[in-house]
Amino acid sequence: MNKPLFRLIYSSLRKENCDASEIEKILSACKKNNPGKDITGVLLHSDKKFIQYLEGDSKEILELYDLIKEDDRHKSVVMLSYGPIKSRNFPSWHMGYKNVSLDELNFQTDIDREDKEVFVSMIEGKKQNDDRGITVLKKFFESA
Numbered sequence: 001m002n003k004p005l006f007r008l009i010y011s012s013l014r015k016e017n018c019d020a021s022e023i024e025k026i027l028s029a030c031k032k033n034n035p036g037k038d039i040t041g042v043l044l045h046s047d048k049k050f051i052q053y054l055e056g057d058s059k060e061i062l063e064l065y066d067l068i069k070e071d072d073r074h075k076s077v078v079m080l081s082y083g084p085i086k087s088r089n090f091p092s093w094h095m096g097y098k099n100v101s102l103d104e105l106n107f108q109t110d111i112d113r114e115d116k117e118v119f120v121s122m123i124e125g126k127k128q129n130d131d132r133g134i135t136v137l138k139k140f141f142e143s144a
């Protein structure tokens with residue numbers, strides 16, 4: 001039987017030392033480390049904030065979260081949502097990722113409302129509109 005899948009969403013504040021080249025290093029670390037742990041997801045950033053959505057085995061994503069929390073390139077890391085999911089929402093991120101440029105991952109804060117909604121429904125699926133984590137996520141984007 002397949003292992004149960006979990007998702008974890010956190011937000012954080014991007015520190016000033018985290019310039020474009022640091023973002024590239026972070027993305028390289030994702031690309032190098034996540035596939036081996038069977039972790040998929042998406043990392044969004046604006047000038048001031050990060051949101052990362054991780055999905056995979058619960059132990060793997062919690063261990064990764066503990067590591068990421070200590071990273072000096074951001075601060076005020078807050079877990080927004082954690083819980084079981086039936087299937088992956090980003091099944092091929094770690095594979096498709098190689099060809100995705102930084103710009104495509106860089107959801108700037110002027111992203112339009114419709115795109116935000118698409119993003120949110122991608123993450124949560126249709127029937128999770130009442131999920132508290134997602135409410136917070138929406139608020140986060142709206143205040144970004």
Ligand SMILES: Cc1cc2nc3c(=O)[nH]c(=O)nc-3n(C[C@H](O)[C@H](O)[C@H](O)COP(=O)(O)O)c2cc1C
Binds near residue numbers: 064
């Ligand atoms: C916002 C943010 C998101 C990160 N996401 C990941 C991630 O998904 N996977 C990962 O391996 N490292 C991630 N990192 C980097 C880790 O904190 C750490 O630097 C990295 O895993 C070290 O990898 P290495 O030991 O292979 O050099 C992230 C860092 C930040 C600031």
